[in-house]
Amino acid sequence: MLQRTTRSLTLTEDGNRFYQRSEQILNDLEEAELEVKQSQSMPMGTLRLDLSFVFGKMHIAPALLQFAAQYPKLGTATMLCDLSTPKFLNLAR
Numbered sequence: 001m002l003q004r005t006t007r008s009l010t011l012t013e014d015g016n017r018f019y020q021r022s023e024q025i026l027n028d029l030e031e032a033e034l035e036v037k038q039s040q041s042m043p044m045g046t047l048r049l050d051l052s053f054v055f056g057k058m059h060i061a062p063a064l065l066q067f068a069a070q071y072p073k074l075g076t077a078t079m080l081c082d083l084s085t086p087k088f089l090n091l092a093r
Helices: 013-041 053-070
Strands: 002-004 009-011 045-052 074-081 088-090
Touching (some): 053 074
Parallel strands (some): 045 074
Antiparallel strands (some): 002 009, 074 088
8 A cells, every 4th residue: 555665665555545534434423423522512402490589580580581582492491489479380391
């Protein structure tokens, strides 16, 4: 696959084909690894939040839309409870 003389080292035709094919395989492998890393880096599943009504309304509810847009594979199940009464308000989407 290599042609060697006293002054140079060059690829043969077979060596050049092998090099080109190997380079393509390595590029494909890098792309496959990147795809897997990207799919695993995005959180997915359901995030459950059980909060007091006042805290949820003032701090969490305003941020839920932006949070949902930033993490589209992550659902939220939010329960707001007024601690003085056992009533729940379900904000799940």
